[in-house]
Amino acid sequence: MPLISLFYGIRVTMNYSDHNPPHFHAKYGDYQAIINILDSNILSGYLPNRQLKLVLAWTELHKDELMQDWELSREGEELIRIKPL
Numbered sequence: 486m487p488l489i490s491l492f493y494g495i496r497v498t499m500n501y502s503d504h505n506p507p508h509f510h511a512k513y514g515d516y517q518a519i520i521n522i523l524d525s526n527i528l529s530g531y532l533p534n535r536q537l538k539l540v541l542a543w544t545e546l547h548k549d550e551l552m553q554d555w556e557l558s559r560e561g562e563e564l565i566r567i568k569p570l
Contacts, residue, residue, distance in 0.1 A: 486510060489554055492543070492569030495536055499558050507555040511540045520544060522551045543570050 486498035489509065496512045507522040511532060518530035518537070525544045532540060544551065547567050554564045 487558075487564045488566075489551075489564050490543070490547075490567045490569050493536070493539055495532075495540060497540075497543075497567070499554055499564060501558045501561055503558065507552060509551060509554075511536075522548060522555060539570060546570075 486500050488496060488498055490497040494513055497509055498512070499509045506528070508519050508528055509522065511518050511520055513532055513536045516530070516532050516536070518532045518540075519528040520526070520540060521528050522544065525541050525548075527537070550565065550567045554567070557564050
């Protein structure tokens, strides 16, 4: 899975040609969650509260860029790195 951002020990990745709804994967240590881009909520998994708040705030700040990467991933194109928090 291509890395699109890394901040405070949280790895943000996105799969190529993944299923809808638009989402990304966030991993912190042994914790993992799938985050819905449009609604900024957890689709599945778990992150500790502090890291979840950081990821959701980051999602709101970079929603347009995340959607661009989602479209690129659907087309099999190289993803663009997104500025960390």
